[in-house]
Amino acid sequence: MIPYGRQEVTDDDIASVIDVLRGEWLTQGPTVDAFERELAGCVNVNHAVAVNSATSALHIACLALGVGPGDTVWTTPNTFVASANCARLCGAKVDFVDIDPLTYNMSIEKLAAKLEREPAPKVLIPVHFSGRPVEQDAIAELAERYGFRVIEDASHAIGASRDGEPVGSCRWSDITVFSFHPVKIVTTAEGGAATTNDGALARAMRDLRSHGVTKDADRFVQAEEGGWYYEQHVLGLNYRLTDVQAALGRSQLQRLNAFVGRREVLADRYDTLLAQLPLERPRRDPRARSSWHLYVVRIDPTRATVDRRTLYDRLRAAGIGVQVHYYPVHLQPYYRALGFKRGDFPRAEAYYEQAFTLPLYPAMTEADQDRVVAELSRALWTCPGTIDAATLL
Numbered sequence: 001m002i003p004y005g006r007q008e009v010t011d012d013d014i015a016s017v018i019d020v021l022r023g024e025w026l027t028q029g030p031t032v033d034a035f036e037r038e039l040a041g042c043v044n045v046n047h048a049v050a051v052n053s054a055t056s057a058l059h060i061a062c063l064a065l066g067v068g069p070g071d072t073v074w075t076t077p078n079t080f081v082a083s084a085n086c087a088r089l090c091g092a093k094v095d096f097v098d099i100d101p102l103t104y105n106m107s108i109e110k111l112a113a114k115l116e117r118e119p120a121p122k123v124l125i126p127v128h129f130s131g132r133p134v135e136q137d138a139i140a141e142l143a144e145r146y147g148f149r150v151i152e153d154a155s156h157a158i159g160a161s162r163d164g165e166p167v168g169s170c171r172w173s174d175i176t177v178f179s180f181h182p183v184k185i186v187t188t189a190e191g192g193a194a195t196t197n198d199g200a201l202a203r204a205m206r207d208l209r210s211h212g213v214t215k216d217a218d219r220f221v222q223a224e225e226g227g228w229y230y231e232q233h234v235l236g237l238n239y240r241l242t243d244v245q246a247a248l249g250r251s252q253l254q255r256l257n258a259f260v261g262r263r264e265v266l267a268d269r270y271d272t273l274l275a276q277l278p279l280e281r282p283r284r285d286p287r288a289r290s291s292w293h294l295y296v297v298r299i300d301p302t303r304a305t306v307d308r309r310t311l312y313d314r315l316r317a318a319g320i321g322v323q324v325h326y327y328p329v330h331l332q333p334y335y336r337a338l339g340f341k342r343g344d345f346p347r348a349e350a351y352y353e354q355a356f357t358l359p360l361y362p363a364m365t366e367a368d369q370d371r372v373v374a375e376l377s378r379a380l381w382t383c384p385g386t387i388d389a390a391t392l393l
C-alpha cells in the first residue's frame with residue numbers, strides 16, 4: 001500500500017534519540033528547551049512551548065486565553081475534530097464558519113458576515129488546511145474591529161509562509177499550534193507545540209502543561225520553605241513532551257526545508273500528471289508557500305463517471321492509500337447532539353462529497369507517484385463491471 005502520508009526517519013534521527021536515551025534526562029529537560037529555541041527560531045517567533053500533542057497545545061492555548069463556560073469559540077468545519085474539541089474541553093460553546101469553496105480554508109467573507117450578525121466569539125481558530133496559509137492579515141483586521149483572539153491551528157503548516165511571513169510567527173495572531181504526529185510535516189512520534197510573542201501567554205501555557213505548578217521563586221505567593229518548595233497557582237495538566245521525543249524533533253527540524261521542498265516538487269508533478277483527468281486540482285496562492293501536508297483533489301461530477309466512494313474503494317483495492325479530509329466536524333454525532341445538522345455549512349458539506357487526498361510524503365518516489373496516477377486514471381474512466389481492472393495492469 002502506498003500510504004497517503006508517512007514519516008521519514010533517518011539514521012541520524014535515530015542516533016539523536018539514542019544519545020538522549022543514554023543521558024540523564026528522559027522526560028522534559030534540556031533537549032525540550034533546545035527544541036523549543038530551535039522551533040521558535042525556525043518560525044521567527046519569541047516563544048515556543050512544546051507539548052505531547054497538538055490537541056494538548058490547542059487545549060492549553062484556549063485555557064491561556066481564558067476560554068471557559070459561557071464563552072464561544074469559532075472554527076472551520078473542514079478540520080480534524082481537535083480544532084473544535086479544545087473549546088469543549090474548556091466548557092465553551094463551539095460554532096463554525098463555512099469554508100471558501102476554492103481554498104477549502106475558512107471563508108473570510110463568511111466570517112465577516114457572521115460577525116455582522118452575531119456577537120463575536122472569544123477566540124477564533126482558523127486552520128491552515130492542507131498547509132495552505134489562511135489570510136491571517138485579513139483575520140487580524142476583523143479581530144481588531146470585533147475584539148476577539150486568534151489561535152492558528154497550523155497542524156498542517158509548519159514550513160509554510162505567506163507574504164514571506166512564516167506560519168507560526170504569530171504576526172497576525174495570539175498563538176499558533178503545530179502537530180508533530182508522524183503523518184504531519186516533521187515528527188516527534190506524538191507531539192505538538194504552541195508559539196506566541198506574548199511572554200505572559202507563554203508562561204501561562206508552560207504552567208498549564210505541567211500541573212499549573214511553578215518552581216520560580218520570584219513568582220511564589222507564599223513564603224518559600226526550602227529548596228524542595230514549589231507552588232501550584234492554577235489547575236494544570238501533564239502535557240509534557242519528553243526529551244526523547246524532542247531529540248527526534250530537533251533532528252527532523254533540520255530537514256524542514258528539504259521536507260517542504262520535496263513535497264512541493266511532488267505537488268507540482270501531480271499538477272502536471274493530473275491535468276487531463278476530470279479532477280479539480282488544488283488552487284495556488286501566488287502570495288504563499290504551502291507546506292503541502294495534503295494534496296487534495298475533487299471529482300468533477302460533470303465529467304467523471306464514478307462517485308467518490310467507488311473511486312476510493314477501487315484505489316484502496318489497487319494498493320493506493322487515498323484518504324478523505326475531512327468529514328465535516330459539525331456532522332460528527334457528538335456535534336449533532338449539540339444541535340448541528342446537515343445543511344448548516346453547505347460548502348464544507350459539498351466539498352466533502354467530492355474530495356479525496358492523494359498520497360504525498362517526502363520519501364515518495366516518482367515511480368510511486370506514477371503508479372498513483374495510473375491507478376487513478378484507470379479507476380476514473382472505467383465503468384463498474386465493464387472492465388476487469390486486473391487485465392489492465
Ligand SMILES: *Cc1c(COP(=O)(O)O)cnc(C)c1O
Pocket residue numbers: 052053054055056079080082083127153155156178179180181191192
Ligand atoms: C493532526 C491535527 C490535530 C491534532 O494533532 P495531534 O498532534 O495528533 O494532537 C489538530 N488539528 C488538525 C487540523 C490536525 O490535522
